[in-house]
Amino acid sequence: MTYENLLREAQQHGIDTYEKPMTPTIKGLYSDKVIWINKNIPTNDEKACILAEELGHYHTSSGNILDQSKISNRKQELRARTWAYERLVPLQKIVQAHKSGVRNRYELAEYLGVTEDFLNSAIKRYQEKYGLCVSVESYTVCFEPLGVLEMFE
Known part of the structure; x- marks a missing residue:
């Protein structure tokens, strides 16, 4: 699945997606039907991987899970990543x-x-x-x- 296809999928779910310059440690973020992708990511393949994970958060997560010291937040992160893996690497x-x-x-x-x-x-x-x-x-x-x-x- 290409980055462009995932952008269309996000749009179909009413999710706005933006590419913005971010610090190198942040590749993508999702909140309230908005996804931000780090504009400095060099390839569309990598952007697709990041976008798929952020779509996984839309489909599987709730609330603020940035604090990964909490077990419940780590579980939600794993669910979102698993969703992305199953979407891009079925x-x-x-x-x-x-x-x-x-x-x-x-x-x-x-x-x-x-x-x-x-x-x-x-x-x-x-x-x-x-x-x-x-x-x-x-x-x-x-x-x-x-x-x-x-x-x-």
Whole structure:
């Protein structure tokens, strides 16, 4: 999913999105149907990852969760990130990438339009959620090492 597609999705939900210069430690923020993306982020792939997470906050979070010392806020942050991972790195797309000849993490990140860091975090989250492998249609997606296995009938 491209950055432009995510911008349209935000607009369809009535969310205003702005790119503003921010300090390097802040990549994006969401509050009250407004998303701010750090204008200094160099690539649209990285902006897409940030925007997806902020959309995840719209769909899954409530209140001010900036204080990450609180467990409830950390849980909301994880829910928003998980939403973003499932949106940009769905398991079915990993299978499609395998069918298309993608053979490593760099190619997979490029195929999905995400950063390698985002992809690695998504795979780690899937491993936490599903264990080492999960079945998707007639395939098995393995997370460590990353790969797709096709099942025989």
